[in-house]
Amino acid sequence: MSKRNSNEEKxxxxxxxxxxxxxxxxxxEEYQISQAYHKLMGKAITKYTEDLYYKEHRLYVRLTNAVIRxxxxxxxxxxxxxxxxELGEELVLDVVFS
Known part of the structure; x- marks a missing residue:
């Protein structure tokens, strides 16, 4: 086995x-959050998702179905x-469903 150099990084x-x-x-971060959202919600929910927007640790989700919202x-x-x-870190501190 070879040793890793101290300057090697993952x-x-x-x-x-x-x-x-x-x-x-x-x-x-927006890309990661969008991918995680779609994975967690699946097709049943994402088909009613009109828009996702992430700003200052808040995720805004615009939905077309009032019951799901x-x-x-x-x-x-x-x-x-x-x-x-899912993200492996605390990026989303709040979410607003509209």
């Missing part, structure tokens, strides 16, 4: 540094826990 760490250096961190609003805390778990 590819995901290098990738994140690169994204941040080009000022794309926010875009990458109300159900998700009632489970907002659980949704935040689920999406942050």
């Amino acid at each position: 590819i995901d760490e290098v990738w994140l540094k690169l994204i941040k250096s080009y000022g794309l961190a926010r875009n990458y 109300e159900e998700l609003s009632m489970g907002k805390t659980k949704f935040i826990e689920m999406i942050n778990k």
